[in-house]
Amino acid sequence: MPALIVWAGTAPAAAQEQTVPVTELLTAPARYDGAVITIEGELVGDYGYRASGIVWTQLNDDSYVRAPLVEGGALTGANTGVGLRIPAAEMNGLSPPGGYRIRGPIVRATGQWRFHDPNRQGETYLDVASLEVIESGKQLEEGPNGLAVILGAVLVLAAGATLAQRRYARMRA
Amino acid sequence: MLIRPAGSDFRIIGFYLGRVFLVVAASGLLPLAWSVAGREWGPFSSFLLMIGVFGALGATMTVVGSDDQRLDWGHGMVVVAVTWLVVPLIGAIPFMLSGHFASPLDAYFDAMSGLSTTGLALVQDLDHLAPSLNFWRHLLHFLGGQGIIIAVLVLIAGGGAMTLYYGEGRDDHILPSVQSTARYIWTVAVAHLVFGVLALGIVAYFVLGFGWTRSLFHGLMIFFAGFDTGGFAPQSTSIGYYHSAVFEFIVSILMVAGAMSFAVHYTLWGRSRPAGRGGERRRLLLLKNLEARTIIGTFLLTLTLVLFGLVVMNAYGEITGLSRQGFFQVLSAHTGTGFATVPPTEMVRWSGLAFAGMAIAMGLGGMASSTAGGIKAMRVGLTATSMRQEIQSVLLPHGAIVDRSYHQFRTKELTPALARTVLMMSLLYVTLYIVGAVIGLAYGIPLQAALFESVSAGANVGLSVGVTDSSMPVLLEITYIIQMWLGRLEFVAAFAFIGFLYSIVRGK
Numbered sequence: 001m002p003a004l005i006v007w008a009g010t011a012p013a014a015a016q017e018q019t020v021p022v023t024e025l026l027t028a029p030a031r032y033d034g035a036v037i038t039i040e041g042e043l044v045g046d047y048g049y050r051a052s053g054i055v056w057t058q059l060n061d062d063s064y065v066r067a068p069l070v071e072g073g074a075l076t077g078a079n080t081g082v083g084l085r086i087p088a089a090e091m092n093g094l095s096p097p098g099g100y101r102i103r104g105p106i107v108r109a110t111g112q113w114r115f116h117d118p119n120r121q122g123e124t125y126l127d128v129a130s131l132e133v134i135e136s137g138k139q140l141e142e143g144p145n146g147l148a149v150i151l152g153a154v155l156v157l158a159a160g161a162t163l164a165q166r167r168y169a170r171m172r173a
Numbered sequence: 174m175l176i177r178p179a180g181s182d183f184r185i186i187g188f189y190l191g192r193v194f195l196v197v198a199a200s201g202l203l204p205l206a207w208s209v210a211g212r213e214w215g216p217f218s219s220f221l222l223m224i225g226v227f228g229a230l231g232a233t234m235t236v237v238g239s240d241d242q243r244l245d246w247g248h249g250m251v252v253v254a255v256t257w258l259v260v261p262l263i264g265a266i267p268f269m270l271s272g273h274f275a276s277p278l279d280a281y282f283d284a285m286s287g288l289s290t291t292g293l294a295l296v297q298d299l300d301h302l303a304p305s306l307n308f309w310r311h312l313l314h315f316l317g318g319q320g321i322i323i324a325v326l327v328l329i330a331g332g333g334a335m336t337l338y339y340g341e342g343r344d345d346h347i348l349p350s351v352q353s354t355a356r357y358i359w360t361v362a363v364a365h366l367v368f369g370v371l372a373l374g375i376v377a378y379f380v381l382g383f384g385w386t387r388s389l390f391h392g393l394m395i396f397f398a399g400f401d402t403g404g405f406a407p408q409s410t411s412i413g414y415y416h417s418a419v420f421e422f423i424v425s426i427l428m429v430a431g432a433m434s435f436a437v438h439y440t441l442w443g444r445s446r447p448a449g450r451g452g453e454r455r456r457l458l459l460l461k462n463l464e465a466r467t468i469i470g471t472f473l474l475t476l477t478l479v480l481f482g483l484v485v486m487n488a489y490g491e492i493t494g495l496s497r498q499g500f501f502q503v504l505s506a507h508t509g510t511g512f513a514t515v516p517p518t519e520m521v522r523w524s525g526l527a528f529a530g531m532a533i534a535m536g537l538g539g540m541a542s543s544t545a546g547g548i549k550a551m552r553v554g555l556t557a558t559s560m561r562q563e564i565q566s567v568l569l570p571h572g573a574i575v576d577r578s579y580h581q582f583r584t585k586e587l588t589p590a591l592a593r594t595v596l597m598m599s600l601l602y603v604t605l606y607i608v609g610a611v612i613g614l615a616y617g618i619p620l621q622a623a624l625f626e627s628v629s630a631g632a633n634v635g636l637s638v639g640v641t642d643s644s645m646p647v648l649l650e651i652t653y654i655i656q657m658w659l660g661r662l663e664f665v666a667a668f669a670f671i672g673f674l675y676s677i678v679r680g681k
Contacts, residue, residue, distance in 0.1 A: 026518040044300040045408050046391075048416075049382035056381070056416050058408065064298045069272050070215075075297045077643055079409035083416055100213065100303040122494025123416055123514075145218035145270060152218065155225025159198070162232035 022061035022080045025113065029124055033115035039126060040108045040134065041065055044081065044098035047091065055086045057097060059109060059126070068103050070142045083125035084109055090128065095137035106135040177680030178673065181242055188238025189252045190259075194231030197260055198224050200316060201309075204267070208305035216303045219267035226263050250669030257658055257666075261285040264313060271306055273297050275643045278650060285654050287313030289661035290544055292404020292511035292635020293626075293653065295643050299409045304390060307407045311397035317661070318401025318431070318544035319362050320355075354435075361438045362400070365430055369396035372423045380419055391415075399427035402545045404511025404635030412501070413514040421501055424512060432508035432539030434464070436582065463579045464540055467554030468507075475534035476503045482527025502636075506534035509545035511635020521622060521638035528621055535625075535634045536606060546633025546660050548602045552595045555579065559592040601664050605631040605656055612652045613640065631656040 019038045041061035048056040060081040067073030086109070098104025111128035114120070201224040208217040244252075261284035268280035279295040286293045287310050296302065296310075348354045374392035377383045383391065394407040408414040412424060430438075440459055459465050480499045489495040498515060505512045513520065523531065538547015558579050566575045578584050609627030614620060618640055626640040630653040641653065659667050 026516055029519065045414065046381075046383050046387050050380070051382070058300070058410060058414060060300060060409075062298075064301060069298050069301060075273075075275050075643065077297055078294075079298060079300045081300065081409055083410070083413070085416075098301060100301055102301075116489050116494055116498075118489075118491040118494055120416070120494075121418060121497040122489050123413075124519075125416065142213075142215040144214035145222075148218035148222040148270060152221030152223070152225035155229040156221070159225065159228030159232040162229075162236055163195075166232075166236050 019108075020113075022059065022082055025082055026080060029113075029115045032113040035113055036111065036129075037113050037126070038108055038110040039082070040106070041081070042098045042106050043084075043094070043104040043137075044079075047094070047097055049088060053088045055088050055091050056125075057084050057086065058082070059084050059107070060098070065103075065106060068140055070101065070140045083123070084111075084128050085125050086128040086131060090131040094131075094133065098137065101140045101142055103138050103140055105133050105137040108132040108134055175676050175680040177676055181239070182248065184237070184239040185242055185244055186238070186248050186251050186255070187234040188240045189244060189248070190255055191231045191234030191236075191238055193252070193256050193260070194227045194234065194263075197264070197316070198227035198231055200312065201227060203312060204305045204309040207308050208303070211304055213303045213305050216267060216271065216305045219270035220305070220309070222270070223263060223266040226266065230263070247669060247673065250666040251673045253666040254662060254670030257288065257662060260316075261288050261313075264288065264309075267306055267309055268296070271302070273299070273302055273306075278647065279643060282650055282654055283310070284313060285657050286635070287311075287403065287405060288317035289633050289657040290314050290318045290401050290403040290509070290546070291630060291633040291657045291661075292398065293630060293637055293641045293657075294405060294635075295641065295645075295650075297643055299407075304407075307394060310405050311394045311403070311407075314401040314403030314405060315362075315397045318403060319359060357439065358435050361435060361442070364442075365400050365427070366396060369400055369423075369427050373420070376417070376420050376423060377415075381415060381417055395424060396427060399424050399510060399512065400431040400544070402428060402431040402508050402510045402539065402543070402633075404505075406512065410516065411514070412512045413516065418497060421497070421514065425501065425504055428504055428508040428510045428512070431510070432468075432543050432545040434540040434542045436542065437462075437465070437540065440582070458582075461580050463554040463558065463581050464551045467557070468540060468550035471537050471550065471553060472503070472507050472534070475507060475530040475537075476500065478526045478530030478533070479503050479523075482523065482525050482530060485525060486523070486527060488523070488527070503530065503534050506531050506634060506636055507537065507539070509535070509538050509547055509632060509634045511629070513636060517637045517639040520636070524621065528625065531636070532625055532628050535628045535632050535636065536602070538632050538634075546631075548599050548632075551581070552599050555587060555592065555595045556599055558587055559596070562587065598663070602631065602660070605659060609652055609656050612649055616646050616649055626653070627656065631660045633657060633660050 019040065020032060022039055022041060025032060025039065039059060039061060041059045042065040043057050044060050045058045050056065058081045060079050062080045063076040064073055064079065069075070095105045096102055109126060109128045110130045111126050114127050115124050116122045117124070201220055205217065205220040205224060208214070208220055261281055265277070265280040265284035268274050268283055269277050273296050274280040274283070275297065282295050348357055370389065370392040373395050374388045377388035377391050378385055391407060397403065398405045406412065406414070412421060415421070437459060476499065479502065480495060483489060483495055483499055489498065501514050536547055537553055538549050539545025541549045541551040562575050562577060569575065577587050579587050606624070606628045609631055610620070610624040613623030613627055622638045622640050625638050628634070629636050
């Protein structure tokens with residue numbers, strides 16, 4: 001994902017819009033405090049529709065966004081994600097968030113980065129002003145492991161037979 | 174002279190281990206049913222295989238083993254130690270087959286972390302993990318926190334129950350028999366389960382705006398991890414995922430409940446509790462308990478250290494953020510839970526007093542015979558009391574009588590033998606923390622991070638500053654696994670098992 005990280009200083013927020021990788025945000029969150037930035041990634045988990053007309057969700061920006069594990073993607077470590085606070089009006093038409101067998105929508109979220117926001121008792125998140133869908137979510141497939149099923153069933157039957165035989169022997173004794 | 178174990182020793186150990194494995198096989202039916210309900214056929218396969226292995230092993234050992242002779246202290250300790258090594262090994266099968274772990278060792282690490290209620294995790298792409306697998310991760314917390322052995326005692330009461338019970342690091346003797354005490358512990362757990370899942374689910378649905386199935390899912394997962402002071406979470410950003418002070422408040426109640434000893438639970442909620450003013454008096458008397466006073470004191474001390482440290486670092490610009498974030502992290506550390514609302518990339522920068530406060534809180538842990546790990550408040554309190562009494566005996570005139578008592582539900586005597594035992598156990602924990610830190614240092618990890626992670630593993634906490642990662646050195650990973658095992662068993666059963674192995678080799 002392209003990243004343009006050139007500024008960390010005192011320019012007005014409106015002039016600060018830049019695409020920032022989430023790993024960079026997590027490593028140096030204070031550097032972007034108050035800046036208007038853009039982050040890209042997959043929406044995962046839940047869409048929490050609050051009574052205040054705000055939706056909370058999480059955006060992940062890691063290798064699993066483009067190469068899900070169930071499609072043969074490589075393991076590259078833990079997820080890297082940040083919280084998004086989105087006006088409910090921006091949520092129209094979004095496919096379900098990512099989770100098991102679901103690759104969530106890949107979006108470009110632009111808004112103000114709030115690090116230790118005093119209005120939310122120290123929470124850190126992106127206060128989203130606009131949300132653009134880059135790629136809609138999709139269903140993924142994962143089938144059973146045939147060998148594990150057969151082996152498991154055989155072992156369960158063997159265990160049951162062993163215990164039944166023991167019970168029978170004790171009853172006879 | 175060291176006596177080599179006889180065949181009968183192996184048979185009785187095998188018999189009880191077999192029973193334990195059968196109970197765990199039965200508990201595996203829950204995630205299996207979940208995977209069927211969710212049509213998660215990949216996880217279904219792996220749960221079936223896991224149940225098969227547990228079942229076959231359990232059945233074989235039950236048949237080959239024998240309960241003709243009485244389970245003595247040494248047998249019980251070996252059963253407990255082996256249980257806590259083998260259950261995560263077989264319990265890791267669904268993790269291994271999930272594709273979310275880089276190696277079988279990583280899967281074993283997470284299973285041990287789950288069972289020992291630690292919460293350190295090497296799972297990758299957690300946010301796309303199957304719900305049934307997430308359920309199994311959290312169920313491991315519940316099995317480990319409430320005690321597999323306790324479950325066995327409830328379901329299959331038999332001779333030698335006492336040694337199994339103590340082997341798991343418990344010393345509460347709440348009711349006349351160990352079986353009735355075990356049943357009481359599970360009753361408390363189930364009552365909290367109903368309250369916890371409902372409370373969290375209601376908040377998730379009405380406040381967080383989740384769908385009702387997802388609300389119950391989050392409620393159940395966070396209950397298991399909170400009440401059993403585990404620390405796993407269904408999403409990669411832990412409790413920070415929820416962005417809700419109300420949710421954190423309920424989680425805090427569950428963490429405190431989990432870190433309380435079951436004797437305290439019994440005093441608060443037990444049926445024999447006197448009604449009316451008598452009951453109130455009994456609850457107030459809890460505050461006279463050395464353990465309760467100690468844990469309140471150490472919590473306030475570590476909270477002060479962390480808050481002061483964060484102020485010095487200027488981490489939060491105002492008091493509400495400082496209080497909410499500081500309070501939650503310290504409570505999570507002190508109860509041995511390991512939930513976080515601050516990411517590891519940020520916590521690694523907590524330096525000075527903030528770091529010291531967190532490390533001390535983790536190292537001290539919760540109450541004895543709770544689901545929390547660490548040195549435990551009772552030992553800290555007894556060590557401090559013993560030191561105070563020693564100083565008094567030096568300062569007072571020759572022949573003066575020093576009060577050697579302490580209060581824990583009733584007035585008891587702090588004997589020199591008890592003081593020595595308590596001090597020895599505390600030193601063992603400190604040694605465990607230091608050894609893990611030294612091995613971390615050997616791999617070039619900075620002192621602060623190495624110490625933090627080592628204490629977190631040894632005290633079964635689960636907070637991380639990023640050292641625990643799928644790319645960590647294998648030896649360090651094995652070190653943390655051993656630390657989690659030793660910390661959870663409070664050394665005794667583990668040492669007895671090592672002695673048993675030694676006697677097989679060198680005994681006559």
